[in-house]
Amino acid sequence: MTTVLRRLLLLLALMVWQGGFMFYGGVVVEVGADVLGSHRTQGFVTQRVTSYLNVAGAVALAVWGWDVAAGRRAGGRLWWLRWIGWGVLVVLLGVLVWLHLRLDDLLVADDSRILDRPGYRRLHQWYLTLSTIQWAGAVVLAAWSLQAWRVEDAARH
Secondary structure: OOOHHHHHHHHHHHHHHHHHHHHHHHHHHHHHHHHOOHHHHHHHHHHHHHHHHHHHHHHHHHHHHHHHHHHHHHHHHHHHHHHHHHHHHHHHHHHHHHHHHHHHEEEEEEOOOOOOOHHHHHHHHHHHHHHHHHHHHHHHHHHHHHHHHHHHHHHHH
């Protein structure tokens, strides 16, 4: 029962984190810019939303770490690949949180101003690139997790 609960919590956490990221980036940003009248104004909404996505990522990665640690019986290379993939995602999340703080320093939300446009654009491009790499890494780690679960389940039977 613990295995089912752990896997269910991981799936739910991933749906919130990565599903939220994909839906927000693919739908909400464009709709928000259209409704609010500009990408710049929408950007100030995104500034706040990404903090929640980063918290969701931390929760998901904590549950994922639990799942990888509990999956030792899958053994071998797959277990190590999962730890490496998880570690990469943790580092990426840390860098994204750091970048988010730097980006926040360049924004004045009260009057929708950007203090240093070139600096903001450069950091924002890094943020988008690393977020995309993180998403791809999460997809790969999810595939490895599914494989590990099959190995674990087969070993149980």
